[in-house]
Each structure stands twice: as structure tokens, then as C-alpha cells.
Amino acid sequence: MKCRTCREPAIIDLPRHNANFCAEHFLQLCRRQVAKAIHDHEMFTASDRILVAVSGGKDSLAVWDLLVDLGYRADGLYIALGIGEYSDESRGYAERFAAERGLVLNVVSLREEYGYDVPTAAKATGRVPCSACGMSKRHLFDKAALDGGYDVVVTGHNLDDEAAVLFGNALRWDVEYLARQLPVLPARHGFPRKVKPLIRLTEREMAAWCVVRGIDYIIEECPMAAGNRHLGYKEALNSLEEKSPGTKASYYLGFLDRMAPLLADLAATGADSVRPCARCGAATGVADEHAVDGEIVCAFCRLVERSAAHAPVSVDLVRKKSRAERRATMEVEAR
Amino acid sequence: MKVILRNPRREIVIDGRRRVHALLAELELAREGHLVIRNGTLVPGDAELDRDDVIEIRPVISGGA
Numbered sequence: 001m002k003c004r005t006c007r008e009p010a011i012i013d014l015p016r017h018n019a020n021f022c023a024e025h026f027l028q029l030c031r032r033q034v035a036k037a038i039h040d041h042e043m044f045t046a047s048d049r050i051l052v053a054v055s056g057g058k059d060s061l062a063v064w065d066l067l068v069d070l071g072y073r074a075d076g077l078y079i080a081l082g083i084g085e086y087s088d089e090s091r092g093y094a095e096r097f098a099a100e101r102g103l104v105l106n107v108v109s110l111r112e113e114y115g116y117d118v119p120t121a122a123k124a125t126g127r128v129p130c131s132a133c134g135m136s137k138r139h140l141f142d143k144a145a146l147d148g149g150y151d152v153v154v155t156g157h158n159l160d161d162e163a164a165v166l167f168g169n170a171l172r173w174d175v176e177y178l179a180r181q182l183p184v185l186p187a188r189h190g191f192p193r194k195v196k197p198l199i200r201l202t203e204r205e206m207a208a209w210c211v212v213r214g215i216d217y218i219i220e221e222c223p224m225a226a227g228n229r230h231l232g233y234k235e236a237l238n239s240l241e242e243k244s245p246g247t248k249a250s251y252y253l254g255f256l257d258r259m260a261p262l263l264a265d266l267a268a269t270g271a272d273s274v275r276p277c278a279r280c281g282a283a284t285g286v287a288d289e290h291a292v293d294g295e296i297v298c299a300f301c302r303l304v305e306r307s308a309a310h311a312p313v314s315v316d317l318v319r320k321k322s323r324a325e326r327r328a329t330m331e332v333e334a335r
Numbered sequence: 336m337k338v339i340l341r342n343p344r345r346e347i348v349i350d351g352r353r354r355v356h357a358l359l360a361e362l363e364l365a366r367e368g369h370l371v372i373r374n375g376t377l378v379p380g381d382a383e384l385d386r387d388d389v390i391e392i393r394p395v396i397s398g399g400a
């Protein structure tokens with residue numbers, strides 16, 4: 001196989017582009033796709049200060065690398081979630097990446113700063129781990145961006161992630177989520193702007209970016225992710241993609257082009273009023289607010305309160321429980 | 336050839352030469368979900384893998400929400 005651009009030997013075949021590329025021209029393609037996403041969706045400009053949500057995985061390190069490579073000013077934030085060895089290792093990858101490139105990586109530890117970790121929060125609140133984790137991450141990224149004076153938070157969501165979420169939302173016809181599944185979430189009072197520059201690139205392409213650029217990242221999965229529904233959607237979409245290359249891109253990018261505009265009114269109604277949390281001051285949407293002794297307390301502060309009071313729970317305990325729960329749910333759904 | 340698989344990390348030995356896409360098919364691994372790395376360098380689907388190559392087949396799908 002030869003590179004489509006220079007006819008030198010190729011290192012990767014990209015069936016969705018019906019082409020093969022050498023290392024240099026593969027990197028060029030990735031840079032162009034990211035630049036196009038940033039431009040088309042007006043994500044940010046060269047003068048913006050960017051905070052990248054860094055997990056130590058391929059997507060977050062790739063997007064950080066790409067932004068710096070394209071000349072943007074981007075710092076990272078890593079949140080130590082306390083998910084056993086997985087967290088210790090992923091933190092190491094994030095810190096080495098930053099140190100080798102002289103980049104700024106901020107670290108927030110749930111255990112050290114808030115007195116809990118994700119497995120304990122899951123147990124203490126009865127949420128599935130990803131829900132407790134996602135809520136903690138959202139809150140802390142918002143807070144870090146506002147406190148640190150950043151203009152925008154960047155996440156490493158790629159085309160596969162967005163197509164899988166779209167698939168799930170469409171299977172349930174969850175129109176409010178559909179309306180808001182956009183690559184740019186505008187800033188509103190108390191919340192920073194959030195953007196996804198990798199929406200035009202697949203997971204396979206992001207892993208390849210890391211290999212070609214010599215970026216070491218955590219390959220192991222978060223132990224909490226095993227068997228979740230999201231993974232099943234990705235596999236389903238990938239089997240369509242193998243038969244018909246380009247399916248994922250036309251599905252998600254076509255949604256942005258032709259369907260999302262029809263849902264724009266619905267997306268706007270979601271931007272409801274917010275009030276400050278009595279404990280931490282964070283903007284709290286009506287759907288999230290909850291009165292405790294007559295005061296508005298945000299969902300994060302309530303989670304912290306319950307989790308920090310709970311004895312630490314090991315990763316395995318939560319995993320086993322959630323597996324059993326999944327089996328139970330499957331049995332209920334099958335009936 | 337020695338083939339390193341991940342999640343969990345394990346090694347298998349495959350006799351003889353193979354093209355990359357044939358190796359993936361034999362192991363029932365989806366092309367869209369994997370990268371094939373030979374001695375540290377990415378190789379495309381039609382590359383011929385040799386007896387003494389060390390091959391890593393790296394899954395690329397992550398599950399976090």
C-alpha cells in the first residue's frame with residue numbers, strides 16, 4: 001500500500017477515506033480534521049486560554065498534543081478519581097506527557113481534597129460508578145476553568161464516542177439529549193464553554209496518532225467501564241462501519257448538519273435559570289437543585305457529603321456489585 | 336511470530352507468515368477496533384508479517400461515558 005499523497009509506503013489504511021497514508025500525511029490529515037472542527041464550530045481562537053480534560057488515555061493526550069501542535073495555548077487538568085491501580089497508572093501517563101513537553105498539568109485529587117473516591121461515591125450514593133464519576137468530573141472541570149480564568153474546556157470525545165451517544169439517544173428518542181448533543185456547549189452563567197475538537201476523527205485514528213507521535217498512554221480500560229452499554233453501541237456501529245466504511249461519520253456529522261438545526265429551539269429551552277449552591281457557590285440548574293434545610297445545595301456537594309462520611313470502598317467491591325446489578329437489570333428487561 | 340494482545344496483556348505464537356488483515360480475521364478481531372504494530376511501527380492491512388516479527392495488536396475502543 002502506498003500513501004495517497006506522496007506514494008511512499010503507507011503505515012495505515014483508512015477505509016472511510018478510501019485511502020492509505022504514510023506517517024507524515026496521516027498526521028497532516030488529523031491536523032486538518034481538527035482545524036476544520038475548530039473552525040466550522042467556532043470552538044476557540046489562538047488568544048483563548050484552553051483547559052484540556054486529561055485522563056491519561058489516548059484521546060485526551062492526543063487532543064492536547066494536537067492543540068499545542070496547532071499553536072494553541074492549552075493547559076491540562078487531571079482528576080485523581082481513586083479507581084485503584086488504574087488511576088495511579090493513568091496519572092503517571094498524564095504527568096510524564098506534560099513533563100516531557102514542558103506543559104502545565106493541574107491535578108485535583110478526590111480523596112485528598114474532598115475525602116472520597118469514585119468506588120466509595122458509587123457505594124455511598126447508590127449511583128453506578130460512571131454516574132458518580134461523571135458528575136464529579138463535570139463539577140471539578142467547571143470549577144477549575146472558572147477559578148483558573150480559562151475561556152474553554154476541551155474534552156477528547158471522538159467520532160466513535162459521539163456516534164455511540166447519538167445512537168443511544170436515538171434508540172430511546174431522548175429528544176432533549178439529542179438537541180444538546182453538540183460539539184460546542186456555549187458558556188452560560190457559571191458554566192464555562194465546552195468543546196470537542198476530535199469529533200471528525202475516530203478512536204482508531206487517535207490511537208494511531210499516539211503511536212506515530214510516540215505518546216505513551218494507558219491502554220488498559222477503566223475497570224468500571226467493562227460491559228457498559230456505550231461499549232455495545234460502539235461495537236454495533238463498528239460492525240456497520242466494516243461493511244460500509246464512512247457510516248459513523250455520515251451518521252454523526254450528518255446529524256450535526258441536517259438534524260441538529262431542526263432541534264435548535266429545544267436546545268435553547270434547556271438553558272434555564274441557575275442559582276448558586278449555598279455550600280460551594282457553583283451555579284446549579286433547576287433540575288439539579290435540591291433544598292437541604294431550606295438552602296439550595298448542588299448535586300456535587302450532596303455527593304461529597306454522603307461519600308466522605310462513608311468508609312472507603314475498594315474497586316472490586318463496586319465492580320462485583322455493579323455486575324450483579326447489570327445481570328439483574330438484564331433479567332428484568334428480558335421479561 | 337509472537338503476537339501480544341492487550342486487556343488483559345497476553346502473548347500467543349502464530350506459525351508462519353500472515354498478512355495483517357488475515358491475522359485479524361483469524362483472531363476474529365475487528366479491523367476498526369484495532370491497530371497492528373510491528374516492532375514498534377504501525378503497519379497497514381496488506382503488510383506481510385514474518386515469522387520472527389513481534390506484533391502488538393492494540394485495541395482502540397474505550398468504554399468510559
Ligand code: SF4
Pocket residue numbers: 081118129130131133134222223224225398399400
Ligand atoms: S469508565 Fe466510568 S468510572 Fe471509569 S473513568 Fe470513565 S466515567 Fe469514570
Ligand SMILES: [Zn+2]
Pocket residue numbers: 003004005006007008021022023024025
Ligand atoms: Zn505520504
Ligand SMILES: [Zn+2]
Pocket residue numbers: 277278279280281282297298299300301302
Ligand atoms: Zn455545591
